[in-house]
Amino acid sequence: MKFHTEYLVFHTRKHREYIHITPKVEAIVQKSGIQEGMVLVSAMHITAAVYVNDDESGLIEDIDRWLEKLAPFNKDYRHHDTGETNGDAHLKALMIHQEVIVPITAGKLDFGPWQRIFYAEFDGQRDKRVIVKVMGE
Amino acid sequence: MKFHTEYLVFHTRKHREYIHITPKVEAIVQKSGIQEGMVLVSAMHITAAVYVNDDESGLIEDIDRWLEKLAPFNKDYRHHDTGETNGDAHLKALMIHQEVIVPITAGKLDFGPWQRIFYAEFDGQRDKRVIVKVMGE
Amino acid sequence: MKFHTEYLVFHTRKHREYIHITPKVEAIVQKSGIQEGMVLVSAMHITAAVYVNDDESGLIEDIDRWLEKLAPFNKDYRHHDTGETNGDAHLKALMIHQEVIVPITAGKLDFGPWQRIFYAEFDGQRDKRVIVKVMGE
Numbered sequence: 001m002k003f004h005t006e007y008l009v010f011h012t013r014k015h016r017e018y019i020h021i022t023p024k025v026e027a028i029v030q031k032s033g034i035q036e037g038m039v040l041v042s043a044m045h046i047t048a049a050v051y052v053n054d055d056e057s058g059l060i061e062d063i064d065r066w067l068e069k070l071a072p073f074n075k076d077y078r079h080h081d082t083g084e085t086n087g088d089a090h091l092k093a094l095m096i097h098q099e100v101i102v103p104i105t106a107g108k109l110d111f112g113p114w115q116r117i118f119y120a121e122f123d124g125q126r127d128k129r130v131i132v133k134v135m136g137e
Numbered sequence: 138m139k140f141h142t143e144y145l146v147f148h149t150r151k152h153r154e155y156i157h158i159t160p161k162v163e164a165i166v167q168k169s170g171i172q173e174g175m176v177l178v179s180a181m182h183i184t185a186a187v188y189v190n191d192d193e194s195g196l197i198e199d200i201d202r203w204l205e206k207l208a209p210f211n212k213d214y215r216h217h218d219t220g221e222t223n224g225d226a227h228l229k230a231l232m233i234h235q236e237v238i239v240p241i242t243a244g245k246l247d248f249g250p251w252q253r254i255f256y257a258e259f260d261g262q263r264d265k266r267v268i269v270k271v272m273g274e
Numbered sequence: 275m276k277f278h279t280e281y282l283v284f285h286t287r288k289h290r291e292y293i294h295i296t297p298k299v300e301a302i303v304q305k306s307g308i309q310e311g312m313v314l315v316s317a318m319h320i321t322a323a324v325y326v327n328d329d330e331s332g333l334i335e336d337i338d339r340w341l342e343k344l345a346p347f348n349k350d351y352r353h354h355d356t357g358e359t360n361g362d363a364h365l366k367a368l369m370i371h372q373e374v375i376v377p378i379t380a381g382k383l384d385f386g387p388w389q390r391i392f393y394a395e396f397d398g399q400r401d402k403r404v405i406v407k408v409m410g411e
Contacts, residue, residue, distance in 0.1 A: 001138050001275050001411050003310040036140040044386030046327045053183045058215035066228050078332035091340050103270045112181030133377045137138050138275050173277040189372055190320045195352035203365050240407045249318030274275050
C-alpha cells in the first residue's frame, strides 16, 4: 500500500469564500502514482469545509445565501462569550462537513461529469490548511 | 490490498425518491472477497446523495419534508439563471452528503442493528450512477 | 495492510449529549501500531452522530440549540406513527453525519490545532456503540 500526503494552504481575501480545488487534487493524485484507491481531502480547521458539487457561480452564491440563512453570522452565540465572533462559521462547517473521500480508478478521480471539489472558507483572511492524503496502490 | 469497483445505475420514476440499496452493496462486498476494510458508496452526481439511516417509510417521508422545508424546490435560486430548475436539489444533496464509508469486518458490513444505506435522488427521472468501491484485504 | 477494530460503548445520562472522544481514538490508533493511513470513527446507530469540531462548551451549547431549531424534538413526525418519539434524532444525525475519517501520519491523528472528535447522542439513556477502525501500515 502506498501513501502520499500533501498540504494545501489558503489565505482568502474575503471572510467567506468558495475555492475550486479539483486541479490541485488531481495533480497530487498524479504525482502519487497511485492507480487504485482513494484520496481524502479534509480541512484542518473547524471553520472551513470541503465539499463536492458544481462549479457554477450562481449556485455558489445560492450555497452562500442558504448557509447564511440557516446559520447566520453574528447571531447571539454562546461561543462568543470566549471573545470569538465566528460561531456561525463553526455551524456552517458542520453542515457542509469538513472532508470528502474521492475514489481513484485507473489513476484518475472517479467522478461523474459535474463533480468538482471545493474548499469552503467561513472565517478567512488568515492561513488555513487542507490535508490531501492519497492511499492505495 | 484488493480493490473491487462497481457502478449502480438509477432512473427513478419520481422527481425525488429514496431507494434502499443495502442488499446491492452487500452483494458487491461479498463478490469482492474482501474480509477486512471498507466500502465507499458515493453518488456520482451533484443532485443526489447517499446516506445511512432507518428503512422506515414514515421516517423517509419526514426526511423528504424536512429537506423540502430547509431547501425548498423552485425558490428564486441564482443557479436558475443558467436555465436549470434544480437549485434545491444541489442544496439537499450538500446537506445529506454524497457519500458514506461503511466498515467491513469478517466479510460483512459492520453495521448496528438499524443501519441501512440509501440512495437519495433529488432530481430524478434520468440515468444517475453510484460508485461502490470495496477496498481492503 | 493492517487493520485494527474496536468498539466504544456510550450510555449517556441525558437525552442529548456531546462527548469528546479524541483521547479514546488516539489510544486505539497508538495500540494499532499503524503509522500511515486513516481511522474511521462511525456511530452504529441512526440517532447519533460523530463529528469533528472545537471542544468549547459555549459552542457545544450553540450546536445543540441550532440542531433543535432546525430539527425540533417532538414535532409531528410521521415516524411517530410507529410508536417511536425520536424523529428529531434521526434528522439531527443525518444533518451532522454519522462518521468521520481522520488521516494518520507518522502514527498520529493528522489534525489541525483545534480539531477534536465528538460523539453526538440525540436519543440517549441507553447503550449505543461507535466503531473505530484503523487502516493502514
